[in-house]
Amino acid sequence: MSPRSCSKLPWLVVSGYGAHIKSTPRLLIVQKNGTTTEYPIGDVHHLLVVGGHTIHSAVLQHMQNAGNWVSFFAADGTPVGLIRPPEDRVDEQVRAIQRHAPAHSYALGITRAALGRRLQVIGETTVVTGESPLYQGELEVLQDARQELEYLVTLDEIRRLHRLATDMYYEIMARTIPKGTGFRRRTARPYMDPVNTMLSFSYGILSGVCAVHLAGAHLDANIGLLHQGERALVRDLTELFKPQMVDQPIFALVRQGITASDYEIGESRCTLSDALIRRMLLHLQTSIEVTAIGRQVEMLADALIRNREFQILDPAEFLPRIPLKNH
Structure with a gap:
C-alpha cells in the first residue's frame, strides 16, 4: 500500500x-x-x-x-x-501560565457546557424511550441552575452548583435504567452495581485519551480550572465529553439489556464479565471521538497561552454514531 x-x-x-x-x-x-x-x-x-x-x-x-x-x-x-x-522548557512556561489563568471564567464555561450537554442527554433519552424521567419541577431547577451560574462570584460556588446539578442528573438518568441493575445514582468506589462500574470503566478510557492530548499541548494535567487535586485538568476536560461520549451510549447499552451473567456482585465490589467489557468497548470505540478531544485541547491551550476567549466545541460535532434506540 x-x-x-x-x-x-x-x-x-x-x-x-x-x-x-x-x-x-x-x-x-x-x-x-x-x-x-x-x-x-x-x-x-x-x-x-x-x-x-x-x-x-x-x-x-x-x-x-x-x-x-x-x-x-x-x-x-x-x-x-x-x-x-x-x-x-515550554512545559514549565505553560505550567506558570496555567497557575495564573483566570480560573473563574474557565470553570464557568466548563460548568455551563457540561450542564447543557446533560440536559441534552435527558431530552434525547426522553425521545428514545418515549417517557420523560423528570419529576415535576426538576427541569426548572436545572434550567435555573444554568442561569444562576452567571451570578456566581467564587469558584467554590461554581463547584458546589456543578456537583449538585451533576448529582441530580445521575438520579434522573437512573430512572431510565432497569431497576434490577441496582443503579440509583452515581456513587463513590467501591461500586456495588454494574452501571456505576460500567461508567467508571468507560470514564477511565475517556480520561486516558484526554490526559494524552493535554500532554501533547504541554498542559499540566494536575492544574485544574474547575476541579482541584491530582489530574484535575483531566477531570475538567472529561466533564465536556462524558454526557455524549460515555453516558449516552452506556445507558443505551444497559437499556438494551444486560443479564446476571454479564456481571458479578461480590462482598466488596461489582465485577464486569469479559463479554460485557467487549460490548462496551465496541460502543466506546465509536462514541469517544478522539479528534474532537484533540481539537478541544487545542482550543483550551490557545485560550490559556494566547489569552484568548475559551471556545467550547458544539456537541453536534461529536454526537454518538451508534444506535441509541431501545431494542
Whole structure:
C-alpha cells in the first residue's frame, strides 16, 4: 500500500498496539494495520506513543534534532517517559501560565457546557424511550441552575452548583435504567452495581485519551480550572465529553439489556464479565471521538497561552454514531 501524508494537530498520538514507527530526517513514518502514514517531522512538535509499539532509535534522534518532543504512555494514558530537546522548557512556561489563568471564567464555561450537554442527554433519552424521567419541577431547577451560574462570584460556588446539578442528573438518568441493575445514582468506589462500574470503566478510557492530548499541548494535567487535586485538568476536560461520549451510549447499552451473567456482585465490589467489557468497548470505540478531544485541547491551550476567549466545541460535532434506540 502506498504511503499517504497526514497532518492535523501540532501533536501526533500513536495509540493501541502493533504500530511500527520510524523516520528519516524529514519524515515521521507510522506503519499500522497495513497502512503507512507519513508526517513532516517539522509539523509533529510532540509525538505521543500510547500502548505497545516498535519505535526506531532514529525517531528519537530526528525528533530531537528538529526541536520536538516524544512522550510515552501506558495503554490507559498513564505517563511513563518523556524525551524533550535540551534547554526546551515550554512545559514549565505553560505550567506558570496555567497557575495564573483566570480560573473563574474557565470553570464557568466548563460548568455551563457540561450542564447543557446533560440536559441534552435527558431530552434525547426522553425521545428514545418515549417517557420523560423528570419529576415535576426538576427541569426548572436545572434550567435555573444554568442561569444562576452567571451570578456566581467564587469558584467554590461554581463547584458546589456543578456537583449538585451533576448529582441530580445521575438520579434522573437512573430512572431510565432497569431497576434490577441496582443503579440509583452515581456513587463513590467501591461500586456495588454494574452501571456505576460500567461508567467508571468507560470514564477511565475517556480520561486516558484526554490526559494524552493535554500532554501533547504541554498542559499540566494536575492544574485544574474547575476541579482541584491530582489530574484535575483531566477531570475538567472529561466533564465536556462524558454526557455524549460515555453516558449516552452506556445507558443505551444497559437499556438494551444486560443479564446476571454479564456481571458479578461480590462482598466488596461489582465485577464486569469479559463479554460485557467487549460490548462496551465496541460502543466506546465509536462514541469517544478522539479528534474532537484533540481539537478541544487545542482550543483550551490557545485560550490559556494566547489569552484568548475559551471556545467550547458544539456537541453536534461529536454526537454518538451508534444506535441509541431501545431494542
